[in-house]
Amino acid sequence: MSNDNANYSTLDNLKEKIVGSAKSTIGSWTNNPELAQKGDQQYYTAEGKAKVHEQQQEAEKKKEELKNDPNVQQGHGLVQQVAGAGQKILGGLTKDEQMKKEGEEKHAEGLGRFDANAEKAKKEQENAKQKEQQNQDPAH
Secondary structure, three states: HHHHHHHHOHHHHHHHHHHHHHHHHHHHHHHOHHHHHHHHHHHHHHHHHHHHHHHHHHHHHHHHHHHHOOHHHHHHHHHHHHHHHHHHHHHHHHHOHHHHHHHHHHHHHHHHHHHHHHHHHHHHHHHHHHHHHHHHHOOO
């Protein structure tokens, strides 16, 4: 799909819709159901491609928003903490010092990521509350 998205052209799509619509109309006028059907198919195929392209663009935008969302990053930090703690425990049980050390490092890294993004998330929530209060109180 990414290849289709890279090759998508609004102008080409518009041309396909116009040609499809023209074929459909001419087929109806000339009592040629095969031409009308081909025109409808061409038009609706172009319409479908336009919708797919639009949805892909929206998905990419949402993906970027989520990538920078501190709540999502905080969740990644939490998962990293738990995985590190598990690795540390398993290293201790199996007497594998390297695994235990890596688990400690992963846990510490996840904790730092969690804490850093928790602060960002808190600030964003405070800013959102302030904006909401300002919108509700037009005197400010």
